[in-house]
Amino acid sequence: MISVPYYSLNSFLTSKSTNLGFPNFPSPSPLNFRRNLTSSSTELAPIKANEASRMSSLKINSDESSGLIRHEVSVNGRRSENIVWHKCSVEKSDxxxxxxxxxxxxxxxxxxxxxxxxxxxxxxxxxxxxxxxxxxxxxxxxxxxxxxxxxxxxxxxxxxxxxxxxxxxxxxxxxxxxxxxxxxxxxxxxxxxxxxxxxxxxxxxxxxxxxxxxxxxxxxxxxxxxxxxxxxxxxxxxxxxxxxxxxxxxxxxxxxxxxxxxxxxxxxxxxxxxxxxxxx
Amino acid sequence: MISVPYYSLNSFLTSKSTNLGFPNFPSPSPLNFRRNLTSSSTELAPIKANEASRMSSLKINSDESSGLIRHEVSVNGRRSENIVWHKCSVEKSDxxxxxxxxxxxxxxxxxxxxxxxxxxxxxxxxxxxxxxxxxxxxxxxxxxxxxxxxxxxxxxxxxxxxxxxxxxxxxxxxxxxxxxxxxxxxxxxxxxxxxxxxxxxxxxxxxxxxxxxxxxxxxxxxxxxxxxxxxxxxxxxxxxxxxxxxxxxxxxxxxxxxxxxxxxxxxxxxxxxxxxxxxx
Missing domain, CATH: 3.40.50.300 (P-loop containing nucleotide triphosphate hydrolases)
Incomplete structure (x- = not known):
């Protein structure tokens, strides 16, 4: 059984036979779950703690290669939460x-x-x-x-x-x-x-x-x-x-x-x- | 060739072979284009002049059997126009x-x-x-x-x-x-x-x-x-x-x-x- 954060879908999407485990408290991990470029499926990337702390000063921090795209995050302004773009595994072309x-x-x-x-x-x-x-x-x-x-x-x-x-x-x-x-x-x-x-x-x-x-x-x-x-x-x-x-x-x-x-x-x-x- | 107001779709929808004419200026007509109860298709009913004049005092005047359903029409309020419900010929079940x-x-x-x-x-x-x-x-x-x-x-x-x-x-x-x-x-x-x-x-x-x-x-x-x-x-x-x-x-x-x-x-x-x- 592989332990990965719940939001990493890549293995699930590319291999239905993989049985994913879901730890209660995923500890900060050095693993990078960015999009697997050899795969056409979408992978949701975990945001590391140091990325999260940077959010407070970023206006735009998009990464279209990952499943999560963050922009317009500004804790000093009013638009401070929920400003993340989720890609999904079924696309318009599908x-x-x-x-x-x-x-x-x-x-x-x-x-x-x-x-x-x-x-x-x-x-x-x-x-x-x-x-x-x-x-x-x-x-x-x-x-x-x-x-x-x-x-x-x-x-x-x-x-x-x-x-x-x-x-x-x-x-x-x-x-x-x-x-x-x-x-x-x-x-x-x-x-x-x-x-x-x-x-x-x-x-x-x-x-x-x-x-x-x-x-x-x-x-x-x-x-x-x-x-x-x-x-x-x-x-x-x-x-x-x-x-x-x-x-x-x-x-x-x-x-x-x-x-x-x-x-x-x-x-x-x-x-x-x-x-x-x-x-x- | 049958002359009917442009908004009567019933004949068109039930018989593709009917060639409808579209008069430039449909004169007020006593014909009633309400839903043909023998047909499952939707018919858009013309609103007669006397109905239109009543609109100014009606709050609700729904007729679900026709293609147009009028409600909340109140010329004294701010919601005075465009408050008509259009049914269409393709339904959810289709x-x-x-x-x-x-x-x-x-x-x-x-x-x-x-x-x-x-x-x-x-x-x-x-x-x-x-x-x-x-x-x-x-x-x-x-x-x-x-x-x-x-x-x-x-x-x-x-x-x-x-x-x-x-x-x-x-x-x-x-x-x-x-x-x-x-x-x-x-x-x-x-x-x-x-x-x-x-x-x-x-x-x-x-x-x-x-x-x-x-x-x-x-x-x-x-x-x-x-x-x-x-x-x-x-x-x-x-x-x-x-x-x-x-x-x-x-x-x-x-x-x-x-x-x-x-x-x-x-x-x-x-x-x-x-x-x-x-x-x-």
């Missing part, structure tokens, strides 16, 4: 292999009534029928849960998009094709979400529908309320929508007819297929 | 069928150094090797992204757990076996996360390790800092840990030896298997 797809974010942006939710539904249906795992994050629905503490002040709107950006990043990392359907009127906020994702994994779909069309549809009756002054700061009425400058996909009317949901969805699916997201 | 598993949350709670991350890693590895889709949400890692705006004041700690609870709920809804690894010291906060999930889908795993064992391990060197007074409010030192009263799984030392990671993981996997989470 999940993608399992799912036979690549995790990414389809970010649908546009005015209220422009058809974002309609496209999201048709897209999740179309991809699901092809055996792909998708998840729709609807801006409205997130307001009921994760972002239920946020109102509609400018700073809350920024935070609303920031959190959605963080969640779609997690889903993408999980290997899921995550479909976000959010007005997200400000270019800066959308671009901040894009910047969190690996290159290419943020696919912006702009629902480029004329305001008059969206307002005529008014599926939630909100334009009517906004025009009556009962809602303030409504996008397209008294708050701006900043159209994307370089979105990956633009959905527009053809002549004066909006494309049917399945046509819009197929446009996105074709893009995902061409870019290799529908295979591992 | 994703579970695809994945051959049931979405749920394995919530691992315990002191710093109790082995939460170790169990999370072994568990994700064990389940992945059985072809199951998992995702680990580590409290430390979330502090870098979604919760990077939060500090360690009591209200921030509550919000930290609340948001993680909302995210694991989304993952569970996506069909993923979501493994949360967070100290989560307060019973009330953990129970609030449990209450968000469908009955049985929140599986609490208590890492019931003696403080002296965790402190001797001290993998991040944080106990040392806490004892030296360089970290205030550290769980187990000068802030309480409230052990679960009825957790689904308890991990303890056997004699004076901690179980190896694979043994801990198997205990959880056996539970998931017995409860039917490893099949659709």
């Amino acid at each position: 999940r993608q292999e399992l799912l036979k797809q690549k995790g990414c974010v389809v970010w649908i942006t546009g005015l209220s009534g422009s058809g974002k939710s309609t496209l999201a539904c048709a897209l999740t249906r179309g991809l699901h029928s092809r055996g792909k795992l998708t998840y729709v994050l609807d801006g409205d629905n997130v307001r009921h849960g994760l972002n239920s503490d946020l109102m509609f002040q400018p700073e809350d709107r920024v935070e609303n998009i920031r959190r959605i950006g963080e969640v779609v990043k997690l889903f993408s990392d999980a290997g899921v094709i995550c479909i976000a359907s959010v007005i997200s009127p400000y270019r800066k906020d959308r671009d901040a979400c894009r910047a969190k994702l690996p290159e290419g994994d943020f696919i912006e779909v702009f629902m480029d529908m004329p305001l008059c069309v969206c307002e005529a549809r008014d599926p939630k009756g909100l334009y009517k309320l906004a025009r009556a002054g009962k809602i303030k700061g409504f996008t397209g009425v008294d708050d701006p929508y900043e159209p994307p400058l370089n979105s990956e996909i633009v959905i527009q009317q053809e002549g004066e007819v909006c494309p049917p949901p399945e046509v819009m969805a197929e446009k996105v699916i074709s893009y995902l297929d061409a870019k290799g997201y529908l295979e591992a | 994703r579970q069928e695809l994945l051959k598993q049931k979405g749920c949350v394995v919530w691992i709670t315990g002191l710093s150094g109790s082995g939460k991350s170790t169990l999370a890693c072994a568990l994700t590895r064990g389940l992945h090797s059985r072809g199951k889709l998992t995702y680990v949400l580590d409290g430390d890692n979330v502090r870098h992204g979604l919760n990077s705006d939060l500090m360690f004041q009591p209200e921030d700690r509550v919000e930290n757990i609340r948001r993680i609870g909302e995210v694991v709920k989304l993952f569970s809804d996506a069909g993923v076996i979501c493994i949360a690894s967070v100290i989560s010291p307060y019973r009330k906060d953990r129970d609030a996360c449990r209450a968000k999930l469908p009955e049985g889908d929140f599986i609490e795993v208590f890492m019931d390790m003696p403080l002296c064992v965790c402190e001797a391990r001290d993998p991040k060197g944080l106990y040392k800092l806490a004892r030296a007074g360089k970290i205030k409010g550290f769980t187990g030192v000068d802030d309480p840990y409230e052990p679960p009263l009825n957790s689904e799984i308890v991990i303890q030392q056997e004699g004076e030896v901690c179980p190896p990671p694979e043994v801990m993981a198997e205990k959880v996997i056996s539970y998931l298997d017995a409860k039917g989470y490893l099949e659709a």
Whole structure:
């Protein structure tokens, strides 16, 4: 039986037949459990006492070759604990292999009534029928849960998009094709979400529908309320929508007819297929 | 060609061969697009003008039989727009069928150094090797992204757990076996996360390790800092840990030896298997 600190997983991960012992009080050890470079598995490295004592003065002390990555540790500041990054033994590539797809974010942006939710539904249906795992994050629905503490002040709107950006990043990392359907009127906020994702994994779909069309549809009756002054700061009425400058996909009317949901969805699916997201 | 408002998806979803037209300006219509009770698909119902005008005085106006569920609409309050719930055409049960598993949350709670991350890693590895889709949400890692705006004041700690609870709920809804690894010291906060999930889908795993064992391990060197007074409010030192009263799984030392990671993981996997989470 080998005695190693409980947080060294390397032996376990590379050899299931090894029976690991777990001492009650692992004494400080000169052993170095940093990543075994001959192995593709991740090893969690013990932090030695002298490293711990250095933490109090370090702002950044990352070691990406180990399982623990320490940064922003400052005991004089308020962010003094729990600031360690844990790598895990199953990576994004493993999940993608399992799912036979690549995790990414389809970010649908546009005015209220422009058809974002309609496209999201048709897209999740179309991809699901092809055996792909998708998840729709609807801006409205997130307001009921994760972002239920946020109102509609400018700073809350920024935070609303920031959190959605963080969640779609997690889903993408999980290997899921995550479909976000959010007005997200400000270019800066959308671009901040894009910047969190690996290159290419943020696919912006702009629902480029004329305001008059969206307002005529008014599926939630909100334009009517906004025009009556009962809602303030409504996008397209008294708050701006900043159209994307370089979105990956633009959905527009053809002549004066909006494309049917399945046509819009197929446009996105074709893009995902061409870019290799529908295979591992 | 049938003309229907763009947000009526029912015909599209139930019959791919139907070519839907999308009028530019759908005029108010007496047609009722509420859920077709003979169909299992979801239909998005248009909201009529008189419904919209009623919104200003309604607090709750839910209609779960339609795709749009409106509540908490109050134009006198601050929460006046975007408060609509969108159902989508692919449901949790569809994703579970695809994945051959049931979405749920394995919530691992315990002191710093109790082995939460170790169990999370072994568990994700064990389940992945059985072809199951998992995702680990580590409290430390979330502090870098979604919760990077939060500090360690009591209200921030509550919000930290609340948001993680909302995210694991989304993952569970996506069909993923979501493994949360967070100290989560307060019973009330953990129970609030449990209450968000469908009955049985929140599986609490208590890492019931003696403080002296965790402190001797001290993998991040944080106990040392806490004892030296360089970290205030550290769980187990000068802030309480409230052990679960009825957790689904308890991990303890056997004699004076901690179980190896694979043994801990198997205990959880056996539970998931017995409860039917490893099949659709």
